[in-house]
Structures are given as C-alpha cells and as structure tokens.
Amino acid sequence: MNKDIEKVLISEEEISSRCRLLASELEMNYKDLEEPLLIVGLLKGSVPFMAELMKRFTIPCEIDFMKVSSYVGTKSVGDVKINKDLDHTCDGKCVLIVEDIIDTGKTIKAVKQMFYNKGAKDVKIVALLDKPEGRQVDIEADYVGFTIPNEFVVGYGLDYDQKYRNLPYVGVLSPSVYTK
Ligand code: 5GP
Ligand code: MG
Ligand code: MG
Numbered sequence: 310m311n312k313d314i315e316k317v318l319i320s321e322e323e324i325s326s327r328c329r330l331l332a333s334e335l336e337m338n339y340k341d342l343e344e345p346l347l348i349v350g351l352l353k354g355s356v357p358f359m360a361e362l363m364k365r366f367t368i369p370c371e372i373d374f375m376k377v378s379s380y381v382g383t384k385s386v387g388d389v390k391i392n393k394d395l396d397h398t399c400d401g402k403c404v405l406i407v408e409d410i411i412d413t414g415k416t417i418k419a420v421k422q423m424f425y426n427k428g429a430k431d432v433k434i435v436a437l438l439d440k441p442e443g444r445q446v447d448i449e450a451d452y453v454g455f456t457i458p459n460e461f462v463v464g465y466g467l468d469y470d471q472k473y474r475n476l477p478y479v480g481v482l483s484p485s486v487y488t489k
Contacts, residue, residue: 311473314480318462319455321477324437325361327454331435332365335405335452345369347402347429351420352376352393353474354409354466358437358454362407373397377420389419400428408436409466411450412443421448437465438479455479 310317339346345368350359352374363372376393404424411417417434424432435452442459457479463469464476469486 311476311480313473313483313486314464314476315483317478317480318457318460319465319479324454324465324478328358328361329365331452331454332362335362335435336366336368339368339403339405342368342403344402345371347397347399347404348372348407349395349399349404349424350374350407351409351416354468355407355437356474357466358409359407362435371397375420377416379416389416389423391423395427398427399424401430403431404429404433406432406434408434408450410438410440410462411436411448411453412440413445414443414448415446417450418446418448438462438467 348359348363348370350356350372363370373395374393375391375395377389377391379389406417406420406424408417417436421432421434433451436450437454439450439453439456440459441456460481461469462479463473463482464479466474467479468474469482
C-alpha cells in the first residue's frame with residue numbers, strides 16, 4: 310500500500326465487481342435507445358471509472374470529455390466554468406455524465422443543467438462515489454457506485470494536489486500529508 314494512505318476504504322476488487330453490476334444495470338436501462346448513448350466523463354477524476362464502465366457496454370455509444378472547475382462570480386450557469394467543452398453536439402441526445410464523486414452537488418447540478426441548455430433529450434448521472442452528508446444543493450446521481458462518509462478520499466482517479474489518481478483503490482490520506 311502507498312505510504313501516504315492511512316486506510317483503504319474501497320478495494321480494487323470491490324470497485325471492479327460494483328462496476329460490473331452498474332454497467333449491466335445501465336445497459337438494461339438504455340437497451341431501447343434509438344441512437345448511440347453519449348457518455349461524457351468529467352476530467353480528470355472520472356477517467357478510471359469511465360474506462361471500467363464503458364468496456365462492459367455492448368450498446369452503441371460515443372464518448373466525450375468535459376473539464377469544469379468551480380467558479381466564483383456570476384451565476385449564469387450555476388457555479389462552474391467550462392475549461393474544456395465537448396467535441397460532440399448533444400442536441401437531441403441521451404447523455405450519461407460520469408463523475409468521480411458528488412459532495413456538495415454544485416458541480417453536477419450545474420453540469421446537468423448545461424446539458425439540457427445545449428439541447429440534450431435526457432441527462433443521467435453516474436458517480437463512483439457519493440458523500441450525501443456534504444450535499445448543499447438538491448441533486449442526486451441516478452446511479453452510484455458507493456456511498457461513503459464525509460471524509461476526503463483519493464485514488465481511482467481522485468487526487469490530492471493532482472497526486473494519487475493512479476492508485477487502484479479508494480483510500481483516506483494520512484493526516485501527515487496535509488501537514489507536510
Ligand atoms: P461538488 O459535488 O462539491 O460540487 O464537487 C465535486 C468535486 O469535488 C469532485 O469532482 C472532486 O473533484 C472534488 N471532491 C469532493 N470530495 C472529494 C474527495 O473526498 N476527494 C477528492 N479527491 N476530491 C473531492
Ligand atoms: Mg470531479
Ligand atoms: Mg481534485
């Protein structure tokens with residue numbers, strides 16, 4: 310185990326078996342789509358989770374990525390700023406947003422609204438992790454991998470200061486890392 314990790318919250322095996330179940334649930338719900346599903350990963354945290362899910366899909370799909378960041382200032386599209394926009398149009402499409410973790414809910418709420426503003430027909434959210442205790446706005450993911458307590462976690466895409474995204478599990482950082 311990485312020396313900066315105090316404890317493993319979710320192991321690699323748990324993530325992989327949960328993703329298998331999630332993927333089959335998603336497949337079932339999207340099986341009657343008339344056009345390809347547009348799967349959009351929010352960079353960078355969603356990358357391992359998105360890869361794990363999409364390789365199990367047999368339904369027609371397209372993938373794209375978006376990068377957003379918290380935005381302090383005017384509130385025309387919620388509290389997020391787009392750093393990298395979609396390559397695809399999403400007019401009339403069914404969109405599945407893939408997110409690493411939902412905490413306050415502000416990011417995903419604003420992003421969901423953005424997709425509807427761009428003309429998406431349907432927008433659903435799948436999140437690897439959910440911290441319901443952190444919620445400040447009224448939004449829920451449609452699909453959640455794991456519900457976790459209100460702790461700061463890293464690994465499996467999630468970073469602290471851009472590090473630890475490569476860990477194959479989700480863990481809690483040792484306090485010594487913050488006080489370095
Ligand atoms: P929110 O739901 O508060 O708008 O923001 C979610 C974003 O905050 C996530 O995409 C992630 O970048 C960051 N975040 C929230 N909780 C955690 C956490 O426990 N660990 C890490 N590494 N990032 C988090
Ligand atoms: Mg994120
Ligand atoms: Mg981060």
